[in-house]
Amino acid sequence: MNKTNPKTFSRLMLWEIEGCLNLPTLLLIVASAIVAVLIQSSSPRSLSNSYINLYDGASIIFLILTLVTCTLFSHSFAGSLGKGELKRILSYPVKRWQVFTSKIIALTLIVFSVYASAFTLNLYLSSLSPLEPMFYISIFTMFLHLLLVCAVSVGISIALRSELMSTLASFLLLFGLDMAFDYRSYLSSNGRFTYIFSYFQQVFHPNFSYSILEPPATAQQALISIATPLFVVAIVLIGVFVYFTRKMEVD
Amino acid sequence: MEDQIIKTTNLMKTFGKVTALNDLNMQAPKGISGFIGKNGSGKTTTIGILLGLIQSNGGTATVFGLDCWHDSFEIRRRMGVMHETNVYPGSFSGQRFLVHVAKLYGISQINPTVNELLKDVGLTYAQDKPIKTYSAGMFKRLGLAQALIGSPEMAILDEPTANIDPLGRITLLKKIKDMHEKHGTNFLISTHILSDLEKICNWLIIIDQGKIVDQGYMNNLTEKYSASIYKIEVSNPQVFAETIQKLDTVDKVWIEGDKVFCKVNNPEVFNEDIPKIASKLKLRLKSFQQMLGTLEEIYTQTVGEKPT
Numbered sequence: 001m002n003k004t005n006p007k008t009f010s011r012l013m014l015w016e017i018e019g020c021l022n023l024p025t026l027l028l029i030v031a032s033a034i035v036a037v038l039i040q041s042s043s044p045r046s047l048s049n050s051y052i053n054l055y056d057g058a059s060i061i062f063l064i065l066t067l068v069t070c071t072l073f074s075h076s077f078a079g080s081l082g083k084g085e086l087k088r089i090l091s092y093p094v095k096r097w098q099v100f101t102s103k104i105i106a107l108t109l110i111v112f113s114v115y116a117s118a119f120t121l122n123l124y125l126s127s128l129s130p131l132e133p134m135f136y137i138s139i140f141t142m143f144l145h146l147l148l149v150c151a152v153s154v155g156i157s158i159a160l161r162s163e164l165m166s167t168l169a170s171f172l173l174l175f176g177l178d179m180a181f182d183y184r185s186y187l188s189s190n191g192r193f194t195y196i197f198s199y200f201q202q203v204f205h206p207n208f209s210y211s212i213l214e215p216p217a218t219a220q221q222a223l224i225s226i227a228t229p230l231f232v233v234a235i236v237l238i239g240v241f242v243y244f245t246r247k248m249e250v251d
Numbered sequence: 252m253e254d255q256i257i258k259t260t261n262l263m264k265t266f267g268k269v270t271a272l273n274d275l276n277m278q279a280p281k282g283i284s285g286f287i288g289k290n291g292s293g294k295t296t297t298i299g300i301l302l303g304l305i306q307s308n309g310g311t312a313t314v315f316g317l318d319c320w321h322d323s324f325e326i327r328r329r330m331g332v333m334h335e336t337n338v339y340p341g342s343f344s345g346q347r348f349l350v351h352v353a354k355l356y357g358i359s360q361i362n363p364t365v366n367e368l369l370k371d372v373g374l375t376y377a378q379d380k381p382i383k384t385y386s387a388g389m390f391k392r393l394g395l396a397q398a399l400i401g402s403p404e405m406a407i408l409d410e411p412t413a414n415i416d417p418l419g420r421i422t423l424l425k426k427i428k429d430m431h432e433k434h435g436t437n438f439l440i441s442t443h444i445l446s447d448l449e450k451i452c453n454w455l456i457i458i459d460q461g462k463i464v465d466q467g468y469m470n471n472l473t474e475k476y477s478a479s480i481y482k483i484e485v486s487n488p489q490v491f492a493e494t495i496q497k498l499d500t501v502d503k504v505w506i507e508g509d510k511v512f513c514k515v516n517n518p519e520v521f522n523e524d525i526p527k528i529a530s531k532l533k534l535r536l537k538s539f540q541q542m543l544g545t546l547e548e549i550y551t552q553t554v555g556e557k558p559t
Contacts, residue, residue, distance in 0.1 A: 007354070007357075008355060011351070011354050011355060012355075015340075015351055018340075018343075019340055019342070022342040080338075083336070083338045084334060084336035084338045085338040087304060087334055087336075088332075088334055088338060088339075090302075090304060091302050091304070091327060091332040091334065092327060092352065092355045092356070093324060093327045093328035093355060093356060093357075094324075094327075094355060095324060247306070249299075249304065249305045249306060250299070250304040250305070251295070251296070251299050251304065251305055
């Protein structure tokens with residue numbers, strides 16, 4: 001009794017991915033990622049410093065990534081709750097944790113894959129080597145930001161149960177934080193990226209001629225910048241997970 | 252009662268200050284059960300609790316003898332569901348969608364099962380079309396197909412025949428009856444279309460304001476409620492109605508056209524009184540008969556108004 005089909009989780013994930021790979025949704029993600037990378041502002045720099053273009057263009061990428069991720073997660077959680085799709089899925093022999101985690105993993109994978117792929121355009125645009133470590137540091141920071149947006153929009157989706165409202169609420173909350181706090185705050189995506197980028201700039205380019213932050217970030221600042229979103233993600237997702245799997249009513 | 256599949260005892264559910272279910276004591280034995288009530292009477296909430304989608308505030312609810320909240324996975328494994336709202340992945344074809352559902356149920360022979368179901372519900376011709384191009388009737392057929400996948404022990408159908416043309420309704424009802432007769436699938440059907448239930452149900456549950464107002468086998472309920480309704484044709488219905496309204500044996504009198512209808516509480520005495528009253532009033536008694544109860548009449552008497 002209560003024995004779950006071991007393949008159910010992967011099937012639910014494939015289902016979610018298949019749903020996302022339909023033209024309008026896929027087009028939205030791909031187009032937004034390419035636009036985000038192409039419209040970033042970059043200044044002419046020497047080849048040895050061209051990796052700094054990755055930092056200069058990050059804010060616009062974070063902004064568009066926030067908007068797209070909020071839209072997708074709100075659609076998947078609040079949208080399916082509001083329209084009755086989740087009710088139908090939870091009427092099949094599936095566990096609630098399987099539905100919850102499969103949605104999160106599938107959507108995160110898709111958005112990250114598309115954005116990371118589009119981000120590789122930077123290698124060409126800024127004439128960077130594929131082995132440039134700051135490129136991978138930037139992608140890692142983007143992933144951290146994606147996780148944060150995912151957690152916030154899932155939490156707000158479950159609370160509001162309205163696709164439009166949760167898209168707006170989660171985007172405005174994250175956008176508002178970015179606007180309210182400057183590039184030296186752990187609460188803004190730019191601030192965290194600045195600390196992480198600045199610290200690793202010293203590590204991988206010790207002879208840098210131009211620093212994005214004066215004085216350069218310390219290891220502690222970089223660590224806090226990594227830990228802050230991870231901490232928020234863990235707290236929010238664990239809370240929402242417990243509520244979703246144990247208490248949430250689907251009517 | 253033996254062979255009860257669904258049983259709730261003093262089930263309570265409130266949403267804020269609104270009481271959705273109030274000491275609901277419901278039973279459904281094997282067979283095809285009809286579940287009727289007004290809009291907002293608590294049908295969908297009850298179904299939600301039976302599926303483990305909604306948690307009750309008190310009382311117990313069991314399906315197959317299993318607790319509906321704690322054992323909901325096991326219940327859903329043995330049950331198919333068709334919800335009132337049809338939200339399916341629009342870009343999938345009907346067949347692709349059913350294959351996905353079949354995999355969730357762990358069915359081994361997926362393609363033959365899906366193809367047979369599509370044929371049974373009359374969707375073979377549209378199996379490769381995207382679901383978003385389906386009509387309302389096709390949605391219902393698809394909904395029934397996914398509820399019946401894997402021949403479940405029980406299927407809960409919420410408004411299965413709404414928005415379907417008459418021929419489609421007949422086909423669906425026949426399919427439900429066939430599934431019960433051939434595979435022993437039990438059904439709980441929630442609907443407003445009472446004539447549909449009359450054709451296939453053997454058990455009826457009537458809910459109003461979160462309480463069960465009556466439930467039982469159809470023939471018993473028909474007998475119970477029909478015995479008290481009379482249809483009388485007399486030469487002057489108005490005078491006759493005013494007179495019998497004063498009798499202790501009569502609870503309610505109404506006139507439809509040139510006929511007098513009344514609900515009585517003591518048919519034996521009433522049977523003897525009627526000819527005497529007509530004679531006393533010097534009216535011609537053209538006909539005088541006990542009504543054969545229809546589901547609509549049972550519903551009207553228990554809930555007090557026509558179904559909405």
